[in-house]
Amino acid sequence: MKNLFSSLASIYRNIKSKIAFYPTLFALSGLLFAFIMLYLEERGISGYLVENIPILVVNNGDTALTILSACITGLISMMVFSFSMVMVLLNQASTNFSPRLLPGLISDHKHQIILGIYLSSILFCIFILFSIQPTGDQYQIPGFSVLVGILATVICICAFIYFIHTISQSIQITFILDKIYLTAKDRLKILLERESEQSTEFPDTSTWKEYYTETSGYFRDISRDPLLNFCKDHKTRIEILPVRGMFALQGIPLFRSEKNLSKDELKGILRYFHFAREELVSNNYVLAFKQIAEVIAKAMSPGINDPGTALNAIDYLTELLRMRMLKSDVSYISSEGKTYACERAVNFEELLYNLLASLRTYCKHDIVVVQKLGKMFSYLQEQQANESSYYNVLDREAKRLLQDAQQSIDNKADQDVIDRMAKELKIDLSQDSNKKLL
Structure with a gap:
């Protein structure tokens, strides 16, 4: 049963990241609601309202047909315009910033929900339109359902106004950077909380049996609890070899096991490794670093030449690096003090x-x-780090940056600025020091 839940959870995560997930749910709900309203019409809800609250009911067949036809036409035009704007947003983000940003923008739930509202309203109005009999009496016309269709159209107009607001924000690089940063920050917080509760004792695995992948794709995630239960039940320990986010080719080593596994056991444990054809920051925080670095590089390229965007992106990169310094290079899955x-x-x-x-x-x-x-x-040199070696890494990369800048910039005033930075960072930019570094 746990394996089934794990598989279903994996399928749900894959489907939820698709752009058609929420629109499909809303479309099905609109279709279902239309059938419910038609059932209520057969039970006489419009006839009851005509007698008691006639103002809520459209009791003329031609009027009802005209209203619903206008609503359907308007909603389709609104939907086409709205998601033409989404395509413009994706094209601009890809051209000006980085194509790697597209999966995160496509998976934006707000735009998917608005599309779903449009689709559900259109389907509802179409099915109500089919049920109208222009020559019928006022008790045969689904007048209340027509009113609901009008209200659904009003809701779509409000959703359209909200869409214009969100699309004007989504196209701004500060909004995109903030979204990437917050998603990666949440992921890093989860990983840091897990590390604080884990035991870090683990034996040497060089003599353990290796097992290989049976598929290819980006190594996205593992089902932690089912994997932990598997290790407990089969009295084994495993070392996961690929790094999350790397593209795992079919047949490469996937993990090592302390105990040799049978074919059935291997088939069972492989279900806990999840692969995908796309990368999302919510699954792999390293992707956030790559995306922000690509935004900086694209902004500083000769074709774009936008140092202001680069400066903003460096602020977000600095904060994510500060959080990454708190994390170990190895993660463990532990239970009751045993890894x-x-x-x-x-x-x-x-x-x-x-x-x-x-x-x-x-x-x-x-x-x-x-x-x-x-x-x-x-700033990073003054922050807390999980390992002292992180500070040496910072010194090396800072030195390489200043050396490259020193060789690329000829202006004397700018050279003096580089020298001052080197003194503040306690870096020696002399040639002898450079040879020692290499």
């Missing part, structure tokens, strides 16, 4: 190098952005 599984993360040195490698290329010629990055390093 049953360990999982690798992108280590801090590799993460920072990959970020700064691209930033050095695009930012080293701009003294303002270099200053901002220098302040980032100065």
Whole structure:
């Protein structure tokens, strides 16, 4: 039963991230509501309202047909216009910022819910339209359902106004950066809370049996509780080899097990490893670092040349790096003081190098952005870290940045600024020091 729930939860997470999830739910609910209203019409709800509250009922067949036809036409036009704007947003985000931002924008629930409201209202009005008999008497016309259709149209107009408000926000880079930051921050908080409750004792796994992937895709997640229960039930421990977010090719080592597993046991444990064809920040916080770094690099490219966006993005990057410094490079899955599984993360040195490698290329010629990055390093060196080696990593990357900037900038005043930053960061930019670093 637990395995079934785990599989269903995985399927639900996959479906929920699709752009059609909420629209489909709303469309089905609109269809169901239309049949419920038709059933109530057969039970005489409109006839009752005609006699008691006639103002709520449209009792002319031609009028009802005209109203619903106008509502359906207007709603379809509104829906087409609204989601043409969504496509414009996605195209602009891809062109000006980074194509990697698109999955996060597509999975925005607000836009999906608005599309669902449109679809449910259109389907409701269409099915009510089919039931109208223009030549029937006032008791045969679904007058109350027509009123509900009018109210649904009014709700869609309000949703359209809200959509215009949200789309004007979503197209702003500060909004996009803030969303990425908050999603990654929530994910890091969860991981830090888990680390505080875990035991960190784990044996050497070099002699353990390796097992391989049977599929390919981005290694997105694992079902922690079912995996923990599996290890307890089969009296084994495992080491998960791929890093979350990496693209796992079919046939590469997936995990090592302390105990040799049978085919049935292997088939059971593989269900707890989840792969996907797309990356989301909510599943892999490292993607947030990549996205923000790409925004900075794109903003500083010659075609865009937008240092203001780069400066804003560096602020968000600084705060996420501060949180990452609190996290260990290895995560454990423990229960009752015993560790049953360990999982690798992108280590801090590799993460920072990959970020700064691209930033050095695009930012080293701009003294303002270099200053901002220098302040980032100065701030991070004063923060708490899970491991003391993180400070050495910061020193190395800061030195590489300032050395590249020193070689790229010729202005004497700017050179003096770089020298002052080096003194503040206690970095020696001499050639002898550079050889020692290499």
